[in-house]
Amino acid sequence: MASARLLAKLVTTAGSISGEAVQVMQDHAAAAEHPPNTHPPDPLLVPLDVPGLEMVPPILRLLGATICSASQVDAQSELRVAGYVCRLVRRYGTVRRSIEALATTRRRHPLISIDKSHAWSQAMSVSASAIEPTLQRHAALLVYLSKWIKEQGLDLERKLDAYQHWLDAALEGHDTVGSVGVPVGVAPAVGQAAGAPPVVIGEVERAPAAESEEPTKLIADSAPGPAAAPVFVTDLELILGTILRDKHVADQPGERVITPAQQAALGRLKSAESGVYERAVAAVALRDYQTADAFLSSLEGRIDPHDLAMLRGDRFYMESRFDEALAHYRVARGHRESLDARIAIAASLARAHKGSIDDHFREAIDLLGDTLGAFDEGTTEWARVCAMLAGTKLQAPAGVHQGRRGDVVQRAIELLESALRVFGKETFPYWWAEVNQLLARAWLECPAGDRAENVHRAMQHLEAAGQVWSREADPAHWAALQSDLGHAWERMPRGNRAENIHKAIECFNRALEVRTREQHPVSWARLQSNLGNAWLQLPASGGPGGGAELRQNVEKAVACHMAALEVWSREGRRHEWAATQNNLGNAWALMPTATDAAGLEEREKNLRRAVSFYRAALEVRTRAHNPQEWASTMNNLGTALMNMPIHPPESKRPANKMNPLHEAITCFEKALEVRTRDAHPLEWAKTQTNLGQAYARLTDGDRVENLQEAAAYFENALEVYTAAAHAHQHQHVQARLKEVKEQLRLAEMAK
Known part of the structure; x- marks a missing residue:
């Protein structure tokens, strides 16, 4: 070689x-x-x-x-x-x-x-x-x-x-300083006189510099390529730079591992010889919130109000109280523009719970996009914003992108690969690992190209990140990589489906070895939800006991989601609570039963449980605040109602109770208010198919008209579910359309 x-x-x-x-x-x-x-x-x-x-x-x-x-x-x-x-x-x-x-x-x-x-x-x-x-x-x-x-x-x-x-080699006529004093390659900003310092978003010097000195710049002049490692002169700079202000998209702030060097610096900062501000910084970084609150109260009026507001925001951010952190970061930015404040606001917006989630992400994306333009390409600050912007775009709900998810994922990949050229593994190992992790998540969502190749690329990036985030060196992030690897195996289209899902379950269980309920309750609950969804996807072996095996899988899924609900509370984690309610609805809707009378009765009870869970989710998932999630749960609710058995007139069913098929149709029609063909073609086609199923089963009213409606909805779905792009869905809908047309022919003859 x-x-x-x-x-x-x-x-x-x-x-x-x-x-x-x-x-x-x-x-x-x-x-x-x-x-x-x-x-x-x-x-x-x-x-x-x-x-x-x-x-x-x-x-x-x-x-x-x-x-x-x-x-x-x-x-x-x-x-x-x-x-x-x-x-x-x-x-x-x-x-x-x-x-x-x-x-x-x-x-x-x-x-x-x-x-x-x-x-x-x-x-x-x-x-x-x-x-x-x-x-x-x-x-x-x-x-x-x-x-x-x-x-x-x-x-x-x-x-x-x-x-x-x-x-x-020199470029003739260009490698000299011009008469106006503008260095080569640096153009004056709009509205800025030639020779004036560039307009930047940056920290202001605490003391004014002498007139002959260059003003402090946040925009670096270094050329693109792996950047040099940051140098921190004091313990305070180290803790602010590597813990409190070093915010990342994929991390859980309360779970970051403190390195020996950081631990030593924190020990010196919290000593009696340090100032109050330094001791307050140490208390926040160590998550000693009671001590931090006491120091923060005593700092009022004694330090720069921007710095105080930032530290107050960091205090709540470290405790995962992101709405309160956001309010303080906005105050800091009001006092003075800084990159740290902008990054902190964007990171908090992506995690905030109050108000419209879609609006939060739109604001974060706009803020980071504006910030990106303030830095020279190839600088560490530019790369940091690239990674934050890409991660925020990937995390944003579907409604933020207005049906352009594929374009958004491609743009995120471009940003991350640009950042990876700046962040070297040796100089910025944490950022290098996180950018690889984000690239893995992006490739898992990428709709273009071969699906299996995309999943394989994701696995390669996760393997790269694991070179930094090993179980020994950084167990929390290693667990996050295991979780992502589980999602990759879930989505792998090649190989044996059951084996892939089993590998996903193994990955989630490995992550749970680190993320215990006692130490990391939020991450533990998310992993329980991941496990529940994986058990729901695990197919039966196909043997004589396949039905019982499938039921056991669904029962395990229910147990996992119920375990997650032990952590979520409607007040503190409303959106996670609602997502778990939706997942429990899915599990009960899929629960297999026997085909005898007792089994059919159990099936109805399970569907009623599913309906109850979906309705609970819709208490939080409103159209105004979470339109995509609302439409998804509304579609699920319609599916459960559609599968509900219809009792004959002589049964004891209350006369004023709506036929579940009519209610199902109403749910599907509401979902289509958000799931438009232009914005969300695949979801639109799925709901069109469900409407076709519902009308095909509807016996109330004119049977011919119902079947005509069913055929029309199936034909709509086939406009998206083409044989080339979606072979499985195309085959299924085509078969149902054929059945409905035959039923329609017979109904027209009888009429």
């Missing part, structure tokens, strides 16, 4: 090949002599004797050979793929960005493999020291590159260095 250093240099050079380098290559080929009335030679085949650029055509051909989807790549295919990459480089600026576009399916070509592009993109997105370990996960590419490097001979490294020298 080639040395790790030479592999890293090759991958780095390949990623940095620029649009100008490609242009020079193409111009050189166009100027080359060739017979009259013939096309100029292919630029990729003409030796490029421009100093520093001689390796550009071979590297581009190398890319063409290694991302081509063909199992046996011929010369023509290699050139076609490499030529397309050249076109992308002219558009995107560099090979790295072009390969990223291919790996994320923003660009597609029939001869280019997404997986192979993804392998290159991963290698180009990490620090130099991580390139060789990354390539080890892509054995075929590693072997090919090692062989290619050997074939190039001993002069390869010099040629790669020559390209870097060409890239860094």
Whole structure:
């Protein structure tokens, strides 16, 4: 195998090949002599004797050979793929960005493999020291590159260095400071005089600087690439920078592990020799809220009001009282704009419970999007906002995106992969791990491309995050990775379905070994809900006792969800409580029973339980505040009512009780007020199918009209459930439509 250093240099050079380098290559080929009335030679085949650029055509051909989807790549295919990459480089600026576009399916070509592009993109997105370990996960590419490097001979490294020298060479007329004093590459902001400092969102110096000094900037001037590790001079800076102000999308603030270095700093800060503010910071970080409250009360009027409001917000944030934290962070921002305040507000909005959840997320996304534009691309602050914005977009309810979920997920992946190029594993291990975790969650939700490939990518990112968040080093985050891995196995479309679900259950149970009810009640309850949903999806083995086995699975699901309800309370965790009520409704609606009279009676009781749980969920899931969740539960309620047995007229059913089918139809129609075809096509099709089922069963009124309604709804659903895109649903609905049309033919004959 080639040395790790030479592999890293090759991958780095390949990623940095620029649009100008490609242009020079193409111009050189166009100027080359060739017979009259013939096309100029292919630029990729003409030796490029421009100093520093001689390796550009071979590297581009190398890319063409290694991302081509063909199992046996011929010369023509290699050139076609490499030529397309050249076109992308002219558009995107560099090979790295072009390969990223291919790996994320923003660009597609029939001869280019997404997986192979993804392998290159991963290698180009990490620090130099991580390139060789990354390539080890892509054995075929590693072997090919090692062989290619050997074939190039001993002069390869010099040629790669020559390209870097060409890239860094002076740009004539641009690498000097202009007469107005604006540095190269820095444009004055709108409405700002040339030579004035850039407009930034940042902390203000506590003492005014001398007139000759540069004002403090939050926008870094460093070039893109893995950033240097932050340096904290004092214990106070360490605790503020790594615990209280270092907010993340995926973490639970009360469960973060305190490192030995942080513990030592906290011990010094809380000593009697420290000031009141320092001791208050230590108390908040240690989650000693009684002591923190006493110190915070004594600080009123003694320190900067922005800093005091931020610390008060941190106190409530650490206790997971996010609505109260949000109020204090807004006060802090009112005193002074700062990146910390904006990040804190966005993080609290994503977790707040009071008011409209959709509105909270919209505000957070708008705030982070505005903040992103205030920083230079490639700085650590910019990367931090990228990760926060992507994570917030992924967490946001469906109603926030207005039916554009696929576009949102793709944008989140772009932001996260950009952040990953800045956060190195060695310099920012926590952020590096979290960005990988968020990328895993994004790929699990990505609707584009091959579903199994997306799940596989998610698992790779979870494996990468596990290199930092091991069970020994960070048990809480290791448990979170196990939970995400469980979701990945749930969604894996390949392999044996029962085996995949069993693996998911194993992952959730491993996470529960760390997240106990006593120490982490909220996470424990979420894992119980995850387990409950997994048990509901576990198919029976298919043997003689399959019915009993399926019933046991559903009973386990009910037990898990009931355990979660022991933690949620309607006052403190209303939304989780409502979600669990909905899940319990699903479980009871699916509970299998015998087919005899006693079994049918039990079936009705189970459906009534399901209806009761759905109605309880709707007490919290209102259309005004949670439209998507409301529509989902309304659809579930309609399904349970639709399956309710209809008693004959001579039964003792109260005369004033609505036929459950009519009530089911009303529920489905209400759900469609939110589940429109344009905004939510799949949910719309599902509810259209349910309406078709309900009208097909309805015997009240004109039977012909009911069957005509049923056929129309099934036909609506088939407009979305095409055979190519949704084969299983298409087959099911097509069969029901055929049955209904036959029933309609007979009903019309009888009429």
